Amino acid sequence: MSESVFTYAAPGLKFGRGASDEIGWDLQQLVPATTAGGSARRVLLVTDPGVAATGHPARIADGIRAVGLDVAVFEGTRVEPTDASMEAAIAFARDSGPFDAVVAVGGGSAIDTAKAVDLLLTNPGELMDYVNAPVGAGRPPEQPLLPLVAVPTTTGTGAESTTICVLDVLALKVKTGISHARLRPTLAVVDPGLTMTQPPLVTASCGMDILCHALESYTARWFADFDAKQPGQRVPYCGANPIADMWSEKALSLLAGSFRRAVRDGSDAEAREQMALAATFAGLGFGNAGVHVPHACAYPVAGRVRDYRPAGYPADEPIVPHGMAVVMTAPAAFALLFEASPERHLRAAELLGGPSSGEHVPLGRDTLPSVLRGLMRDVGLPSGLAELGYGAADVGDLVDGALKQQRLLATAPIEVTGEDLATVFAGSLEHW
């Protein structure tokens, strides 16, 4: 019997310039001002050093103190967090707690770190108990988490809307995550004013994450094409559905009008606002439908990095930023998946504005990949996996890494084999 039910959930949202000035008030609605004993409630604010340097976290902390709440600030989030960096954050929180609420200010790294901290402040055990099996024990959190207010400063991850938390497990050289409905933030405060300081390559990489969230959830397996589930088997990612489709389509239209502009001129407030809206919309879509092949491939692309050091990111360690890792295999992945829903692939290409002017691409398998390559080139992304340091000899390892992401591959519209993934990686070494 096939499935007949889909689910949808979202955090509360406050969107607009100045929204981050009101977080003290919002927290007052989520926690009473004092404990029964009369002492002030305490908030943990999680951020990273780069974001802390913009001054926004300190300003937000002051706004929270102004309503009478205590705030402890943790600035040690690692960009692209690891098990070690998350454990350090958890140790800080345990030492300086107890807390009544958590606020994350930053990109997906800070928000995901805050989710892990919140989980381990409220549930027993250690981080690896909750990490997806087989890497971790895949234990579901049994207790509700503290209220989490997520304040994104990049326009990309949608982490403020989703139930997932992504991390590198250093000993295994593998990127994996924790996924559970209890991890979804309580409130997303999206203030486009906070996103103006993203350097161009950060805007470009994060924007590609938005793009792939929207495209992957739009082309995911239709919810009713899965076998019928028992209620306890329902996962936050239920496949493409009428609600996720709506968010994805709108996110693609918003990107068409703002992505190139926001990269070209970071001070273009209107483009920044549209990108922030696109990121939120795509997060609300994929956070319920799911992502598949490009995101599965991104795990080993990022996890096996050798010495790639992108401009605008911390220079101390090599990283492939998440959105960059995701989009690298997107053109080849969408070529692979075209037959599963040609009309959706063509509609997505159209919503993105179609092929660049001057290009004559016949409508078909290469339409969407061609639109993607044009956009990647225009916003200054690397030309393919080769530029990130991978070669034909790495394809086998990359395939093995992607095959580990069965939770994501299950959302693909077709059965994806190792051979399919080898074609995708081999076709992603050089895009131009």
Added chain:
Amino acid sequence: MSESVFTYAAPGLKFGRGASDEIGWDLQQLVPATTAGGSARRVLLVTDPGVAATGHPARIADGIRAVGLDVAVFEGTRVEPTDASMEAAIAFARDSGPFDAVVAVGGGSAIDTAKAVDLLLTNPGELMDYVNAPVGAGRPPEQPLLPLVAVPTTTGTGAESTTICVLDVLALKVKTGISHARLRPTLAVVDPGLTMTQPPLVTASCGMDILCHALESYTARWFADFDAKQPGQRVPYCGANPIADMWSEKALSLLAGSFRRAVRDGSDAEAREQMALAATFAGLGFGNAGVHVPHACAYPVAGRVRDYRPAGYPADEPIVPHGMAVVMTAPAAFALLFEASPERHLRAAELLGGPSSGEHVPLGRDTLPSVLRGLMRDVGLPSGLAELGYGAADVGDLVDGALKQQRLLATAPIEVTGEDLATVFAGSLEHW
């Protein structure tokens, strides 16, 4: 200074055939199975006699008991509830409590009654303390409510998504409400299978409520055209905004394809599913943007009813069903408001499928009203306020009643005067 922030919130949603079979499981996620003392958790199920007769509430109650929760059923909801009927429900709940969660199965009447009951089970005082001023004391609830699972059996009110609860105050012959973020249900379970038993005039009237939710929120004052608010002044209805627009547009498209079909053949499962989706989408839109002139006018149209008794509704008392009351003034109201946003009015008419074939209506002020009149006639609604028993001599009283709804009129895109409302009511006596 003008406003720069909008807000958005929604209940969790489970949508699809069979969704109502899983409510026991859903409740287990919202409340632990037993108290600290080991006794079973207790659920109050609120419904009305007509819905109870379909057997769905009893089946849902059995499903809840099957997971080990106790259920008490209150079947005494009045269709179009009054202060007296809500107070009876509250008295029942207080006598047979305590409860750990509330489930509402029915139309807007049952869901709104459940909101009032939940409010008075968790907060001190009496119903009129919380009713909007000046009719009641307009006191905001200070305590969080019990988890409320809303299970709509009509396709219309969107009450499963909203923060409002509407009632007639009998002594004052006035329809008013309670509006607060804490009243929003925790989870909406929308099972189109439960909506198949709506009689044609119920489908028609509720469908008009969907239509007006979508049209009014789509044409409401833009959120950024209000004065800047302090955080505590933000209300659930923040005016038209990019998210509410998206829901409204999609709801209008869904109605265009399913409304006439669902009225013509109530067993058309696809049309019923599309109507259920349209109702949910419109609820998610207007539940954040707001409604204005037709809804404000509906209060006195319903509240001052003399002896209108529509087919398919309980025959013991005269009522004007809510959706019917709302749409009666919609053609004249949208003619009045056309200049505020001509492009939105024309776009809405287009999304609804445009004027009926054969009609030649020039694009302009009468386009949307003409589409509305065609739809009203096709689904068998009364021809105007005159058929409901009102005449030119009633216009003054109706205007006075509508002017009392300042909370709604504030969401209109223009300053609406008593004279404007007199034009609207006078233009709504006979539509054909």
